[in-house]
Amino acid sequence: MxxxxxxxxxxxxxxxxxxxxxxxxxxxxxxxxxxxxxxxxxxxxxxxxxxxxxxxxxxxxxxxxxxxxxxxxxxxxxxxxxxxxxxxxxxxxxxxxxxxxxxxxxxxxxxxxxxxxxxxxxYFIAGQDLLVATDSTIKGPKDLDGKKLCSVTGSTSADNVKKEVPGVNLQEFDTYSKCAEAVSKGQLDALTTDDTILAGYAAQDQYKGTLKVVGAPFSExxxxxxxxxxxxxxxxxxxxxxxxxxxxxxxxxxxxxxxxxxxxxxxxxxxxxxxxxxx
Known part of the structure; x- marks a missing residue:
C-alpha cells in the first residue's frame, strides 16, 4: 500500500x-x-x-x-x-x-x-524528475550539461530545466509519449516532467526494463x-x-x-x- x-x-x-x-x-x-x-x-x-x-x-x-x-x-x-x-x-x-x-x-x-x-x-503535489535509459549514468539535473533532453512545449518542466542547466540541449515535442519513445530508442538522453507522469511511462509494457525514473525530484x-x-x-x-x-x-x-x-x-x-x- x-x-x-x-x-x-x-x-x-x-x-x-x-x-x-x-x-x-x-x-x-x-x-x-x-x-x-x-x-x-x-x-x-x-x-x-x-x-x-x-x-x-x-x-x-x-x-x-x-x-x-x-x-x-x-x-x-x-x-x-x-x-x-x-x-x-x-x-x-x-x-x-x-x-x-x-x-x-x-x-x-x-x-x-x-x-x-x-x-x-x-488536488495533488508532484515533483519534476528525469526518465532515462536503464543503463544511463544520469542521476540528476547536474548531469544534463551537453545532453539531449526532451520536454513538452508549454510545460513548466522545460522552463525549470533551462534555468537549472543552461548548457542542456533542450528539445521540445508536442507530447510526452513522443519524448519517451525517443529516449527508449537512444535518440535523446532523457525526458523531464513530473515524476507521476514519468512513472506511468516506465510502467508501460513496451518500456519495462528499458526506461527508469531517476528518483531525484528537483521541483514541486x-x-x-x-x-x-x-x-x-x-x-x-x-x-x-x-x-x-x-x-x-x-x-x-x-x-x-x-x-x-x-x-x-x-x-x-x-x-x-x-x-x-x-x-
Missing part, C-alpha cells in the same frame, strides 16, 4: 478559510459548468497520452486525473462528462474560448498562469483544476468536491489504483495538499 497521512481536517479548514476570503463574488459563474450553471453536461480537458494520469484508449479514459474529474463532475451534478484533449500549450486557450469548463491535466499552478485562468485545488508541481478566470463560484464548488473526495476515501482509492501498479510512492508529507483560497 502507498503510505501517507490523510490530513483531511486541515484540508477542510483551509477550504473554509478560502471560502470566507472569496466573499460573495460569483465571478461570472453562470458561464461555467458549476456555480449555478444549469445542464447535465460538462466538458473537461485532460491529457490523452499520460498513462496513470490521463490516457485515452479507444472510447475509454483512465488515470488519476480522470478519476478526480469524474468525482468532481458528479458532485457538481453533471451526469455527462465529455473529455477533451488538452495539450500543455493549449490549456489556457481551451478555457478562454469556452471549449472546456474545467481542466484536469497535470496543470501546475503558477503565478504566470493565474494571470490568464483561475485554479481550484491543488501543484496540480490545480483550471477554470475560467475569476469564476470563484465554480472554484468553490470544485474545492468542496475535492474536500469530500479526501474525506470519504475516494482520493486514496484513486491514488492506489493509478500509482500503485507503477510502484510510485506518494509523498505523505505533501499529499493530499491543502487547498488554496479561491480568488
Amino acid at each position: 502507498i503510505t501517507r497521512r490523510i490530513g483531511a481536517a486541515a484540508f477542510t479548514l483551509v477550504l473554509a478559510a478560502g471560502l470566507a476570503a472569496c466573499g460573495s463574488d460569483d465571478g461570472g459563474g453562470d458561464d461555467g459548468a458549476g456555480g449555478g450553471a444549469g445542464g447535465e453536461s460538462i466538458k473537461v480537458g485532460i491529457k490523452f497520452d499520460q498513462p496513470g494520469l490521463g490516457l485515452k484508449e479507444g472510447n475509454t479514459y483512465t488515470g488519476f486525473d480522470v478519476d478526480v474529474a469524474n468525482y468532481v463532475a458528479k458532485e457538481l451534478g453533471k451526469t455527462d462528462v465529455q473529455f477533451v484533449q488538452a495539450p500543455s500549450k493549449q490549456r489556457e486557450d481551451l478555457i478562454a474560448t469556452g471549449q472546456v469548463d474545467l481542466i484536469f491535466a497535470t496543470y501546475s499552478i503558477t503565478d504566470e498562469r493565474k494571470q490568464k485562468v483561475s485554479f481550484a485545488g491543488p 508541481e501543484r496540480y490545480g483544476v483550471g477554470l475560467k478566470k475569476g469564476d470563484t463560484a465554480l472554484c468553490e464548488d470544485v474545492n468542496k468536491a475535492l474536500t469530500k473526495m479526501v474525506e470519504d476515501g475516494a482520493w486514496d482509492k484513486a491514488v492506489e489504483a493509478n500509482f500503485g501498479p507503477a510502484g510510485f510512492k506518494v509523498d505523505a508529507k505533501t499529499n493530499p495538499p491543502k487547498l488554496d483560497a479561491c480568488s
Whole structure:
C-alpha cells in the first residue's frame, strides 16, 4: 500500500478559510459548468497520452486525473462528462474560448498562469524528475550539461530545466509519449516532467526494463483544476468536491489504483495538499 497521512481536517479548514476570503463574488459563474450553471453536461480537458494520469484508449479514459474529474463532475451534478484533449500549450486557450469548463491535466499552478485562468485545488503535489535509459549514468539535473533532453512545449518542466542547466540541449515535442519513445530508442538522453507522469511511462509494457525514473525530484508541481478566470463560484464548488473526495476515501482509492501498479510512492508529507483560497 502507498503510505501517507490523510490530513483531511486541515484540508477542510483551509477550504473554509478560502471560502470566507472569496466573499460573495460569483465571478461570472453562470458561464461555467458549476456555480449555478444549469445542464447535465460538462466538458473537461485532460491529457490523452499520460498513462496513470490521463490516457485515452479507444472510447475509454483512465488515470488519476480522470478519476478526480469524474468525482468532481458528479458532485457538481453533471451526469455527462465529455473529455477533451488538452495539450500543455493549449490549456489556457481551451478555457478562454469556452471549449472546456474545467481542466484536469497535470496543470501546475503558477503565478504566470493565474494571470490568464483561475485554479481550484491543488488536488495533488508532484515533483519534476528525469526518465532515462536503464543503463544511463544520469542521476540528476547536474548531469544534463551537453545532453539531449526532451520536454513538452508549454510545460513548466522545460522552463525549470533551462534555468537549472543552461548548457542542456533542450528539445521540445508536442507530447510526452513522443519524448519517451525517443529516449527508449537512444535518440535523446532523457525526458523531464513530473515524476507521476514519468512513472506511468516506465510502467508501460513496451518500456519495462528499458526506461527508469531517476528518483531525484528537483521541483514541486501543484496540480490545480483550471477554470475560467475569476469564476470563484465554480472554484468553490470544485474545492468542496475535492474536500469530500479526501474525506470519504475516494482520493486514496484513486491514488492506489493509478500509482500503485507503477510502484510510485506518494509523498505523505505533501499529499493530499491543502487547498488554496479561491480568488
